[in-house]
Amino acid sequence: MKSVKASAPATVANVSCGFDIFGFAVEAPADEVIVTLTDNPGVTISKIVGDDGRLPREAEKNTSGVAVLEFLKAIDSKLGANIELYKHLPLGSGMGSSAASSAAALVAINELHGNPLTREQLLPFAMESERIACGSAHADNVAPSLLGGFVLIRGYAPLDVASIPTPAELYCTLVHPHLELKTEDSRRVLKPSIPIKDAITQWGNIAGMVVGLMKPDYGLIQRSLHDVVAEPIRSVLIPGFHKIKEEAMQAGALGCGISGSGPTIFALSSERAVAERVGKAMQQQFDLLKLKSDVFVSRINGEGAKILSA
Template sequence: MSEIKTFTPGTVANVSCGFDVLGFALDSPGDEMVLRRTVEKTVKITRIDGYDLPKEPLRNVAGVALLAMLKEYRGDAGFEIEIYKKIKPGSGIGSSAASAAGVVVAANKLLGEPFSKTELVRFAMEGERLASGVAHADNIAPAIFGGFTLVRSYAPLDIITLDTPSELFATVIHPQIEVRTADAREILKKNVLLKDAIKQWGNVGGLVAGLMKSDYGLISRSLEDAIVEPIRSILIPAFQEVKLKSKEAGALGGGISGSGPSIFMLSKGEEAAQQVKMAMADVYEKVGIDFDIHLSKVNQTGVKVIAIKENNEILQS
């Protein structure tokens, strides 16, 4: 293989109660990427469409993730990268994770898959370190594994894939403002009260159990954040109203997607998710803030190979 094209889905991280440990993948939006082998043993980013991002590999999350991977690759390899971004940076839907995850999965394919998915998560986390100052995996893991994932441990890295109830749908609204992940992390408290921690890990356990048992009532009761959301929600206009109206429209619950400003809601069934979509849109139309809105099942595949070429011959499309 000499060239590969991939699609990497957007992701929702934290999922209310699981700060830095829980996340799930969306069907849309997503980024596309083309990666090709080169004779020269360097990493070059030759094209970025969609947003004005740096092409220097050490200043781009995709470049940093790929360089981290090549540092452990037992051989020589060079690559050219084309990035077609559809996920807006600073949206809270895993824009940096999509670039970092997409490039390591694509490169791994071209190299004959010498690395496991968990190792790919570890390499891609270096891209998140560049973007936010912290090498977190709650977006990266679902982007690579698909579905819902739990980061049980960071040292050593331990990723657990979780079941997804068949009727679970996500509605995500992205108000057109930017919240930088680094800034959203900076405002968080460094210490939490024991009573809040007890409540939070009860909700994490409840949410995981609800997903595994397809217990929508338990999922709904567990979608509560006692630690991060009370602080970060002040950065998002009309957050509380969106959450209230969504629940009135039939949502199981939800909260801030990643570091925001996007807001996600989970629903049982597509009809309920459509009602939630209309309720979310109505709030922001009245507030007068432009927005994008996405309705999606949980993406079970993560990064997807769209096409493979060898010597300009298409092997897969």
């Protein structure tokens, strides 16, 4: 039966002020899958590489498997699928690891069926896979991983997603310390309500980010990259966070914050040279804490998940 190889990139969710509503894709790292059609209904996962044996092989418990199962059910396919999953994103990293797996699997299975659905129509299936990964069917990782670019999740009932244009010279630095934070644990520490003063501040920063990206206005982006809701609470889970953020800003970053639920830290810069300098400054701080880390520097990835070979 026919096989397709696909990949889907890491993502930065929340982007400081945009808790659960902002996300963007980066160029690397990215998960890869090989999906093969089978005559037998259902989904099997025959191989997982790069997870140290930690991810479930049962399709109903694996994000890539759940996504493909939901797709096949939605189009009433009589065929099944086998998945080989190649993990290049670390687990519990705050870079959308579970989302990348499901996004890659979805574009592959959609391709194998002649692309009956648009990328936007694939989103609900990826969101269901997020539900089994962290208990919440959120879209701020899966939407940018599937669609590419910088994405706004305006609402969920019904799902309303919009792409925000970004400056061509906007660069992201990702520094991933060799730690793991589970999304459900990071969500559990958040407060169920916030003061109206903080809400107003956050709303202003969200609007400022949208305007700053679209104009573009780097000064406005810099003034808007502040989170008064999640970061003050979650930052205590990341060793040395405040010093690392301080060093990133001194190195020239427009802003710096927690990528998704952490522990990865992201920074945005107005040119590559600055983004690379920021990455070195951030990594040096992790070195002082005796924590190994990986640094990734890239533009905003406007393509998202893609077919590698068919």
